Amino acid sequence: MAEERRRRAILSPWIVAFAVSPNRSPSATRRGPFRPGDPLRLHLAVSRRRDQPPAFSEDEAPFHEASRGERIQRVLADAGIASRRACETLVEEGRVEVNGVLITALPAWINPASDRVEVDGRPLAVAPEKHVYIMFNKPVRTVTTVLDEPGAARRTVLEFIDHPSRARLFPVGRLDFEPTGLLLMTNDSDLAHKLTHPRFGVEKTYRVTVAGALNEDEVEELERGIFLADRKSGRTTGGVKAGHVRLALIRRDRDRTLLEMTLKEGRNRQVRRMFAAVGRRVRSLERGSMGPLRLKCLRRGGWRELSAPEVRALRQAAAGRSSEPRASRSSDVPMSRRARAAQQGHRPRGGRA
Numbered sequence: 001m002a003e004e005r006r007r008r009a010i011l012s013p014w015i016v017a018f019a020v021s022p023n024r025s026p027s028a029t030r031r032g033p034f035r036p037g038d039p040l041r042l043h044l045a046v047s048r049r050r051d052q053p054p055a056f057s058e059d060e061a062p063f064h065e066a067s068r069g070e071r072i073q074r075v076l077a078d079a080g081i082a083s084r085r086a087c088e089t090l091v092e093e094g095r096v097e098v099n100g101v102l103i104t105a106l107p108a109w110i111n112p113a114s115d116r117v118e119v120d121g122r123p124l125a126v127a128p129e130k131h132v133y134i135m136f137n138k139p140v141r142t143v144t145t146v147l148d149e150p151g152a153a154r155r156t157v158l159e160f161i162d163h164p165s166r167a168r169l170f171p172v173g174r175l176d177f178e179p180t181g182l183l184l185m186t187n188d189s190d191l192a193h194k195l196t197h198p199r200f201g202v203e204k205t206y207r208v209t210v211a212g213a214l215n216e217d218e219v220e221e222l223e224r225g226i227f228l229a230d231r232k233s234g235r236t237t238g239g240v241k242a243g244h245v246r247l248a249l250i251r252r253d254r255d256r257t258l259l260e261m262t263l264k265e266g267r268n269r270q271v272r273r274m275f276a277a278v279g280r281r282v283r284s285l286e287r288g289s290m291g292p293l294r295l296k297c298l299r300r301g302g303w304r305e306l307s308a309p310e311v312r313a314l315r316q317a318a319a320g321r322s323s324e325p326r327a328s329r330s331s332d333v334p335m336s337r338r339a340r341a342a343q344q345g346h347r348p349r350g351g352r353a
Contacts, residue, residue, distance in 0.1 A: 059101045059102075060101060060102075060103055060104070060105065060108070063098055063101070063103055063108045063109060063110060064105070064107065064108055064109070065109065066107075066109055067109075068109040068110060068111055069109050069110055069111035069112065069113075069115075070109060070110065070111075070112060071107060071108070071109055072087075072091060072096065072098070072103060072106075072108045072109065072110050072117075073085075073087040073088045073091065073106070074189060074190070075110060075112050075117070076090065076096070076117075076119070076124070077189035078187075078188075078189050078190075079124055079125065079168075080167070080168025080169075080170070080187055081119060081124070081168075082146075082170075083170060083189070084189060084193065088106060090119065091103055091104065091105075091106055091108065092104065092105070092106065095119060095120050096117065096118070096119055097117070097118045097121075098110050098115050098116070098117050098118075099115055099116050100116075130165065130167070131186065131187060131188040131191075132163060132165055132167045132169060132185075132186060132187055132188075132305070133184065133185075133186045133188065133305065133306040133310075133311050133314075134161060134163065134169065134184070134185040134186065134303050134304070134305055134306065135182065135183075135184060135185075135293065135295070135298065135303060135304055135305075135306055136157060136160065136161065136182075136183045136184070136185050136302075136303040137180070137181065137182065137183075137295060137298045137299060137300050137301065137302050137303070138157060138175050138179070138180050138181060138182075138183045138287075138300075138301075139180060139300045139301045140177075140178055140179075140180055141154070141155075141177060141178065142154070142155055142156065142157055142160075142177070143155065143156045143157070143177060144156075144157055144171050144173075144174040144175050144176070144183065145157070145171070145174075146158055146170055146171075154177070157171055157183060157185070158185075160301050160303060161185060161303055163305075167187045168187055169185045169186060169187055170185070170186070170187070170192070171183055171184070171185055172184040172185070172186060172191075172192040172195050172196060172290075173192075173195070173196045173204075173266050173290075174266070175287060176269055176272075178285070179206075179285040179286065179287065180284075180285070180286045180287075180300065181206075181207075181285075181286035181287035181288060181295055182287045182288060182289060182290055182293065182294075182295040183287070184290060184293065185303070191314065191315065191318060194318035194319075195290065195291065195314065195317075195318055196266055198243065198264055198265050198266075200318055200320065201264050201320065202264065202290065202291045202317050202318060203262050203263070203264055203289075203290075203291060204262070204263060204264070204266065204287060204289065204290050204291075205260055205261070205262045205287070205288050205289040206260065206261045206262075206263075206271055206285055206286065206287050206288065207250075207258070207259075207260055207285075207286045207287075207288050208258070208259055208260070208261050208271060208275070208282060208284070208285055209256055209257070209258050209282070209283045209284040209285075210256065210257050210259075210275055210280040210281065210282055210283060211255070211256060211280060211281045211283055212254075212255065212256065212257065212280065213252050213253065213254055213255075213256075213257055214252065214257040214259070214280065218278040218279075218280065219247055221277075221278055222245060222247060222274060222275075222278060223244070223245060223246070223247060225241045225242050225243065225244065225245075226241070226242050226273075226274045226277045226278075227239045227240070227241050227242075227277075228240055228241075228242055228267065228270070228273050228274070228277070231268075240267075242263075242265065242267070242270060242274060243263060243264055243265045244263075244264075245261055245262060245263045245274075246261070246262040246263075247259055247260070247261055248260040248262075256283065260288070271285055272285070290314075291313070291314055291317035291318070292310075292313040292314065292316075292317050293306075293310060293313070293314060
């Protein structure tokens with residue numbers, strides 16, 4: 001009882017301010033067995049949570065110390081089991097054992113050199129594979145995934161890759177079913193994470209054809225940023241503003257506009273949704289580059305292994321360093337300036353109107 005009174009004396013003033021503060025919006029109010037304005041019930045709930053045992057068992061405890069080695073999902077991903085997020089799900093579903101101990105909670109760390117790992121009862125060879133990096137020119141009507149949904153008869157990108165090493169490859173990022181162009185395939189999960197996460201700022205450039213002539217107001221709205229619906233598990237959970245994009249005009253006439261769009265994010269169907277927000281339909285979409293990597297001299301459905309300098313340049317881009325100064329190109333001129341010159345009857349320097 002003395003311990004309980006001490007907890008109340010420490011926590012109650014903060015809980016009262018939390019529960020009855022007039023600045024809190026209804027959406028920010030916590031949901032649970034208590035009601036706003038009921039600090040005692042909130043306090044008791046907090047106390048019960050503090051008294052609860054940890055989410056993992058005593059046998060798991062040694063694997064929840066960061067000093068042990070590497071995160072378990074990274075080891076699984078490096079071994080080619082699945083992506084990091086999918087490996088996290090495997091752990092939480094209780095399908096991974098380490099040294100005979102079932103791991104069910106994250107974060108967890110293991111020593112790949114000494115720990116014995118099993119997934120669904122099958123031992124995992126945790127010795128790292130030789131990393132393989134492949135450039136693939138994705139054709140239309142192809143799913144960017146390792147394995148398609150049950151019952152679907154669509155072809156996947158892996159059906160085109162026949163690498164002699166038989167490495168377990170996965171796509172870096174994704175392209176939707178219809179878009180074409182550059183797709184990187186690898187078994188290097190660490191580099192894949194850095195190339196796709198917006199925090200590392202690796203740019204992706206797309207060549208986009210939209211219906212009609214894109215006007216100046218629409219260009220400025222796209223460059224400022226479009227608010228997109230944020231969906232999880234098939235439900236809209238709010239809105240998020242798309243990051244900064246660069247637009248460069250290639251050709252424009254009455255029926256269509258061809259341009260390049262450069263962005264650092266990779267949200268689901270982001271390019272199509274952004275143009276739809278300004279009332280434009282995307283006719284075709286092709287990814288032309290990822291960081292320093294450019295798609296060239298590769299037929300649709302074809303692939304090749306990256307050279308050592310290309311891999312080195314990708315690593316530098318993922319680390320926030322450029323391997324060489326970017327050459328100035330006419331398409332890098334902001335589209336709004338080019339469009340304004342075209343409207344005034346002038347031909348922009350170094351490119352086509």
